[in-house]
Amino acid sequence: MNLEEDYLIERFLKGELSEDEKEQMETRMVSDPEFSEKVALERQLFKTFDEEDWSDIENPDKEVEAYAELFGAQESKTIKSAIASSAATYKRGKTKTLRKPVWLYAAAATIILVLSFYFLWPAGIAPEELYHTYLDKTELPSLVTRGDSAPDQMKAQAYFENQEYREAVQLFADLIENGGQSGAFYIYLSLAQAELGEFSEALATLDKLIQSDLLDSEKGYWYKSLVYLKADQPQDAKSLLELIIEKNYYQQLLAESLLDEL
Amino acid sequence: MISSRLYQEALIKGDTRLIGDIYENCFPTVRKFVLKNNGTDEDAEDIFQKSLLQIAVRYKKEKFEIRNDFEGYLFTVCKNLWRRELNKSKKRVTNETLLNLYSEEQDNALALMEQKRFELFNEKLSLISENCRKILSLYFAKMSYAKIVEAAGYNSETVARQRVFKCKKSLTDLIRGDKRYISLKEL
Structure with missing residues (x-):
């Protein structure tokens, strides 16, 4: 495939072709299976890598039918029942916990506190969950300014809050590129990258913050430890948390509590 | 674990x-x-x-x-x-x-x-290079070439297009070369 053909397919999928061009394209897709496969793959790639979309299967084949049969088989129904039964038990457990009187919570907390002197706390919480819990406990900086004097940074923060991470990444990167001197830009950029699963980019962004002479540079260590959790690298998170505690860096107390849970 | x-x-x-x-x-x-x-x-x-x-x-x-x-x-x-x-x-x-x-x-x-x-x-x-992954993530997010030029620091849209084309080719060659794709491509 050459560059022109590739660009034509791209414009077709983005809905940028004229009616005539579109018609020619569709005719070619019917008569040229190889070209049609190229268009289909490109469409699947766009839909798969766009978080706001999903690539559906359009032509179910024998393998889909074989799986459908397996989903309908008695053994799958048994598995389904076991899953539903575990879900019910889990829910009952949660409801019971909620209904416990306050004094029971106090008693349980005391017992846990006493026992924790003797036993190590079982490590059962997934790093991803700890990431969300501790990110919630961290107050993210606000980029809202008086009198709309910095619309781009407000827009970037809005993208981030609306979970439009791709747009947030772009705008925060632009703000930094254009000489924006704020540690908050790096923090938001790294968190948006982490949400997109671009962990090496997120860590590199925070390294830049740490190496900068910005006031917030120290905060880079804390956010880096959170990104490590999100990336399911708890050992790397632990080393950083130990450093934060040792050096009395930003969020030292949260770091101690998080380290205990890991 | x-x-x-x-x-x-x-x-x-x-x-x-x-x-x-x-x-x-x-x-x-x-x-x-x-x-x-x-x-x-x-x-x-x-x-x-x-x-x-x-x-x-x-x-x-x-x-x-x-x-x-x-x-x-x-x-x-x-x-x-x-x-x-x-x-x-x-x-x-x-x-x-x-x-x-x-x-x-x-x-x-x-x-x-x-x-x-x-x-x-x-x-x-x-499996493709980190640089290609980065460019393709912008491309698949339907970012315009003008924005890709800005984000990746290319000299022109033509250069950005050539780069996207090359990176996409590396990716699609790998996909097409995998036997699992044969059973998935008709779907």
Whole structure:
């Protein structure tokens, strides 16, 4: 495939072709299976890598039918029942916990506190969950300014809050590129990258913050430890948390509590 | 950390104790994700149960291996099933296309094959250079070439186009060279 053909397919999928061009394209897709496969793959790639979309299967084949049969088989129904039964038990457990009187919570907390002197706390919480819990406990900086004097940074923060991470990444990167001197830009950029699963980019962004002479540079260590959790690298998170505690860096107390849970 | 294989075996055996552990360890994160993305508690439960069933049925048929940890894999399956649901509702609202009517079993099977395609594409994406991954992430996010030029520091849109073309070729060559693509390409 050459560059022109590739660009034509791209414009077709983005809905940028004229009616005539579109018609020619569709005719070619019917008569040229190889070209049609190229268009289909490109469409699947766009839909798969766009978080706001999903690539559906359009032509179910024998393998889909074989799986459908397996989903309908008695053994799958048994598995389904076991899953539903575990879900019910889990829910009952949660409801019971909620209904416990306050004094029971106090008693349980005391017992846990006493026992924790003797036993190590079982490590059962997934790093991803700890990431969300501790990110919630961290107050993210606000980029809202008086009198709309910095619309781009407000827009970037809005993208981030609306979970439009791709747009947030772009705008925060632009703000930094254009000489924006704020540690908050790096923090938001790294968190948006982490949400997109671009962990090496997120860590590199925070390294830049740490190496900068910005006031917030120290905060880079804390956010880096959170990104490590999100990336399911708890050992790397632990080393950083130990450093934060040792050096009395930003969020030292949260770091101690998080380290205990890991 | 309990191995993925143990959880996969627990699912096909219907071991409610270990499935209960999966709930304890993984459901809160999935619930949080679904609630954050316009879903309800009921949606979160439904997605979670469907994901576990998908993993069980697939493991039963092809004994597939989960390369990373089970929790992370389950979260990805749940996330994708939720993306799929949101996409379906979007189509329903905009009447974009006439939705096919599938039985529950057929719909579960389609979701499973779509997950396999997602894994193949992502696996191949991870094999190309970091620079190419970065450019393609901008491209697949439908960013204009003018913006890509800005973001990646290219000299012109022509250079950006050539770069996207080259990176995409590396990715599609890898995908087409994998035998799993043969069974997925007609779908």
